[in-house]
Amino acid sequence: DMVFQGNFTAPVGIDLSGQVAVVTGPSRGGIGFETALGLAQRGAKVLLAARNVEKADADAAVISQEAGIKEKPQVIKCDVSSTQSVRDAASAILSQYPKIDILVDNAGAVFDDAKTVENGIEITFATCVLGHHLLNYLLKPRRLV
Template structure:
């Protein structure tokens, strides 16, 4: 392995099935392209199947032997999540890798189809429900992993407030995003603990891309877009680099249950992937368990661990 972990360090993925949400663009797409090039059967689980087909075609152009399929998935709808999970469980009795990558950031106040605050509902509850309904097809598989993509934003205004979990009393787009991202981490740590207790060979890990040049900034107000794009362009790294922490968390044989990966540069904003840590509240076991219980009730999804 090289001193700086790169895509060249991804082991052979032949015979493995990887499902990646939000993988028609950004770091999800870049991760999908690498995994497909290494031999995995990659499923692009995306809201817009036409865009998924275009992404799959681009991957096949780069890697003519790639096996890539598309599954429609709208994380703002529990009905869509249920339908997608049903289809994937049938099509793929063996799932080696689930990467919960899709996300929305700093959206105006809005709700999912089930009435959840959009960012919390999409980024956390949607992936919680999706994972819970696919987990049985991962649990028997040696070396299987669930990787959930979080963000450095969890450190800023990300505290879980059970009295206003859906931001109904007060909405701030940055706070809502940060809350969804710390929820991703709490979900990972609680899932990791449950998987270990169950004796399953599956592990749960998390990653964050630092500042990466993707479409996540598209929801900033129009009057800020120009300034945001300039600043983001100066500090961000490419989507290819941003995908590396996800790829390492997903494939590095040395990764352990419950670990978190991000860039190795200053402030974890840029660079090659290394093991990192998250803030203190994300490790609060009591809050993790309470969030898990609330998430089960809100989504009506329970886990087999």
């Protein structure tokens, strides 16, 4: 059986029990949410790394209900446009999990203005490139590649 219709299909029978998956940008209605849902349906322990903790907590409840699992995905505060937020999130993840099996770098946005974040870095670059690179680097010691 296949889950998706159209140009992309994903096999249903993959068992991810016992694996830890971190998904950035898990907002409902987006790719990150659907990815987190699919990982949860396949048995993975899902961590939602999100900028808005309250919204992500509500999304985690929907994921647990739709996936038919008792334990909600864990929400970790992580704004990938902020290097300090990424460092804090990585520290929280590393303090709780001995290994990270799956990392989905999904968060992203395009901003019309030339706004900068900490250290004078342009916000789109910080969000779509730098934050994910830093998260990958910080989680690398615990990732299975």
